[in-house]
Amino acid sequence: xxxxxxxxxxxxxxxxxxxxxxxxxxxxxxxxxxxxxxxxxxxxxxxxxxxxxxxxxxxxxxxxxxxxxxxxxxxxxxxxxxxxxxxxxxxxxxxxxxxxxxxxxxxxxxxxxxxxxxxxxxxxxxxxxxxxxxxxxxxxxxxxxxxxxxxxxxxxxxxxxxxxxxxxxxxxxxxxxxxxxxxxxxxxxxxxxxxxxxxxxxxxxxxxxxxxxxxxxxxxxxxxxxxxxxxxxxxxxxxxxxxxxxxxxxxxxxxxxxxxxxxxxxxxxxxxxxxxxxxxxxxxxxxxxxxxxxxxxxxxxxxxxxxxxxxxxxxxxxxxxxxxxxxxxxxxxxxxxxxxxxxxxxxxxxxxxxxxxxxxxxxxxxxxxxxxxxxxxxxx
Amino acid sequence: xxxxxxxxxxxxxxxxxxxxxxxxxxxxxxxxxxxxxxxxxxxxxxxxxxxxxxxxxxxxxxxxxxxxxxxxxxxxxxxxxxxxxxxxxxxxxxxxxxxxxxxxxxxxxxxxxxxxxxxxxxxxxxxxxxxxxxxxxxxxxxxxxxxxxxxxxxxxxxxxxxxxxxxxxxxxxxxxxxxxxxxxxxxxxxxxxxxxxxxxxxxxxxxxxxxxxxxxxxxxxxxxxxxxxxxxxxxxxxxxxxxxxxxxxxxxxxxxxxxxxxxxxxxxxxxxxxxxxxxxxxxxxxxxxxxxxxxxxxxxxxxxxxxxxxxxxxxxxxxxxxxxxxxxxxxxxxxxxxxxxxxxxxxxxxxxxxxxxxxxxxx
Numbered sequence: 246x247x248x249x250x251x252x253x254x255x256x257x258x259x260x261x262x263x264x265x266x267x268x269x270x271x272x273x274x275x276x277x278x279x280x281x282x283x284x285x286x287x288x289x290x291x292x293x294x295x296x297x298x299x300x301x302x303x304x305x306x307x308x309x310x311x312x313x314x315x316x317x318x319x320x321x322x323x324x325x326x327x328x329x330x331x332x333x334x335x336x337x338x339x340x341x342x343x344x345x346x347x348x349x350x351x352x353x354x355x356x357x358x359x360x361x362x363x364x365x366x367x368x369x370x371x372x373x374x375x376x377x378x379x380x381x382x383x384x385x386x387x388x389x390x391x392x393x394x395x396x397x398x399x400x401x402x403x404x405x406x407x408x409x410x411x412x413x414x415x416x417x418x419x420x421x422x423x424x425x426x427x428x429x430x431x432x433x434x435x436x437x438x439x440x441x442x443x444x445x446x447x448x449x450x451x452x453x454x455x456x457x458x459x460x461x462x463x464x465x466x467x468x469x470x471x472x473x474x475x476x477x478x479x480x481x482x483x484x485x486x487x488x489x490x491x492x493x494x495x496x497x498x499x500x501x502x503x504x505x506x507x508x509x510x511x512x513x514x515x516x517x518x519x520x521x522x523x524x525x526x527x528x529x530x531x532x533x534x535x536x537x538x539x540x541x542x543x544x545x546x547x548x549x550x551x552x553x554x555x556x557x558x559x560x561x562x563x564x565x566x567x568x569x570x571x572x573x574x575x576x577x578x579x580x581x582x583x584x585x586x587x588x589x590x591x592x593x594x595x596x597x598x599x600x601x602x603x604x605x606x607x608x609x610x611x612x613x614x615x616x617x618x619x620x621x622x623x624x625x
Numbered sequence: 626x627x628x629x630x631x632x633x634x635x636x637x638x639x640x641x642x643x644x645x646x647x648x649x650x651x652x653x654x655x656x657x658x659x660x661x662x663x664x665x666x667x668x669x670x671x672x673x674x675x676x677x678x679x680x681x682x683x684x685x686x687x688x689x690x691x692x693x694x695x696x697x698x699x700x701x702x703x704x705x706x707x708x709x710x711x712x713x714x715x716x717x718x719x720x721x722x723x724x725x726x727x728x729x730x731x732x733x734x735x736x737x738x739x740x741x742x743x744x745x746x747x748x749x750x751x752x753x754x755x756x757x758x759x760x761x762x763x764x765x766x767x768x769x770x771x772x773x774x775x776x777x778x779x780x781x782x783x784x785x786x787x788x789x790x791x792x793x794x795x796x797x798x799x800x801x802x803x804x805x806x807x808x809x810x811x812x813x814x815x816x817x818x819x820x821x822x823x824x825x826x827x828x829x830x831x832x833x834x835x836x837x838x839x840x841x842x843x844x845x846x847x848x849x850x851x852x853x854x855x856x857x858x859x860x861x862x863x864x865x866x867x868x869x870x871x872x873x874x875x876x877x878x879x880x881x882x883x884x885x886x887x888x889x890x891x892x893x894x895x896x897x898x899x900x901x902x903x904x905x906x907x908x909x910x911x912x913x914x915x916x917x918x919x920x921x922x923x924x925x926x927x928x929x930x931x932x933x934x935x936x937x938x939x940x941x942x943x944x945x946x947x948x949x950x951x952x953x954x955x956x957x958x959x960x961x962x963x964x965x966x967x968x969x970x971x972x973x974x975x976x977x978x979x980x981x982x983x984x985x986x987x988x
Binding site: 269448 | 638639640641642645668669752754755756757759760784810811815816817818820
């Protein structure tokens with residue numbers, strides 16, 4: 246392991262002196278980081294120099310979030326998940342429904358395995374979307390990477406994306422060269438990502454050197470979108486108006502496969518292993534890294550006392566239509582899969598498709614003043 | 626964040642894009658000079674609407690030596706041509722200040738002097754660990770609790786503060802909050818907030834110490850009205866006592882004869898002293914020569930909310946522009962003499978009289 250002189254310097258302070266005060270904290274890291282674990286891991290470092298304090302800094306600086314239980318730790322490179330497994334395994338288990346260190350994760354990006362999903366009622370489902378993240382093997386991750394690495398990731402990504410054709414053909418817009426006009430258009434399309442303002446992201450260091458080597462790619466139809474060097478090396482998004490989730494998912498799988506081939510040619514394929522699936526910056530996105538969902542009108546169902554329970558049983562979660570840090574507006578909810586790790590992409594999108602279909606039926610019943618008690622599902 | 630990655634990429638790939646940048650670091654940092662430097666804050670923050678920012682910070686005392694190739698030109702640019710061979714003079718004897726006890730309170734609303742101090746042997750806020758920060762707090766609390774007389778007071782740790790205490794400190798304009806300025810955040814000084822941060826003040830609320838904000842210690846003497854002499858006397862007496870108390874515990878302040886007091890931001894080297902007043906200058910501030918007059922007097926203006934604010938209602942924060950290459954007494958003298966002149970000018974303009982004969986030569 247590379248010698249990390251700052252970390253060695255800190256070792257002259259005792260455990261008591263260095264152990265963070267987590268008394269006000271409510272995140273997965275704070276729950277898992279006992280003094281014993283801190284003592285065991287504090288002298289360690291990944292080969293690239295990422296340390297325990299680097300892993301946990303965001304969780305120390307951000308005690309909690311009003312709407313969600315945050316993770317409170319990030320990976321700086323692929324090796325983080327191995328070197329710091331004594332902390333990250335319990336965090337992963339807590340966050341991913343009891344996932345064990347010996348469990349194996351199943352990857353299935355064969356869109357043909359999805360049953361149905363092409364006919365969610367567009368009177369209720371306004372839009373459908375699937376996103377995931379990917380990390381390029383051989384580079385460190387956004388909390389830790391240098392400018393040189395970030396630029397190399399961008400360069401490779403541009404090559405991969407400009408090789409795309411057919412419905413994927415499009416253009417790359419680097420954040421720092423964007424014209425006013427391009428920026429306004431991307432904002433109007435809801436594509437533009439801005440410098441993170443969330444303290445969760447800032448505290449982990451992923452906004453360093455902004456906007457250097459950050460950019461957005463999208464196809465001419467504006468249904469396939471890639472973010473470069475935001476929270477992960479790549480965020481890949483397929484989306485369109487209406488309820489044809491099958492088409493969205495097909496485009497997603499096909500597009501991902503195409504760009505993976507280019508990265509593999511350069512020996513920078515995606516970070517993946519059979520235990521954790523796809524390796525991403527935030528432990529919450531391990532496995533599939535997939536969030537598939539819809540914007541759906543559920544004004545009646547959302548005020549029903551069993552709404553939360555139904556979502557839990559369907560393994561779905563709700564968000565406001567502005568994304569993770571927002572509340573819903575006008576009875577329109579962002580409904581997506583709650584799980585990331587331990588089930589495949591196809592399985593997770595299937596849950597969304599089946600679950601949303603059921604919730605729309607419930608909404609229709611409630612519109613007619615009828616009961617939905619016989620429709621409440623068992624826990625999936 | 627520590628990175629000892631063995632980079633196989635050439636320096637050109639790592640060299641920051643500073644094409645949109647306008648701070649001292651970006652002016653000075655050529656590709657040739659570029660190494661693995663502590664320049665995070667200056668890259669993430671290209672510029673500031675009101676001031677020319679520094680864009681780099683020190684992580685420890687040795688930073689100023691190890692990275693002198695970058696920091697010497699930054700210091701020279703920021704501190705009026707200060708050379709690597711220059712010597713800095715420290716003078717904390719308040720008896721050497723002439724006058725300053727009678728600035729007109731109809732114009733001068735309040736007077737204040739602040740500085741920073743770093744404790745030798747510890748890393749600075751951008752870089753220190755929790756253990757170091759807590760050790761600094763512990764030492765500081767011990768030292769401050771030994772103060773007596775009109776300096777006697779109490780320490781309020783940020784994380785243990787009651788609602789009532791917090792409200793009182795806000796009302797007194799003493800409370801400092803977690804930094805929101807991106808300049809400070811990008812350098813890492815807000816890590817682990819509010820752990821080991823706190824405020825100490827005397828019973829009279831005229832002497833105040835911040836622990837572990839932007840520097841290990843910020844020491845502030847302040848009061849209403851225009852008696853800068855009294856403010857400065859308390860400042861010097863308090864600082865000297867605190868320094869003695871630290872010495873009894875085997876710790877001294879970071880200082881050397883070239884850079885004076887060593888602080889986190891290169892702009893605060895030397896005296897680290899900002900002495901100033903809140904003063905009403907509604908007429909003078911609209912005069913076409915206002916900026917020029919300030920410049921010649923070696924003064925700077927800020928809004929009354931501090932460095933990132935604009936003036937409100939014609940009331941300005943006027944303070945010394947220099948930090949390095951002048952002693953504390955000299956800088957406070959510049960403030961005292963300069964503000965006296967500005968108030969005279971304001972009075973003339975009130976009477977619609979000219980101030981042309983009062984415009985000073987460049988100090």
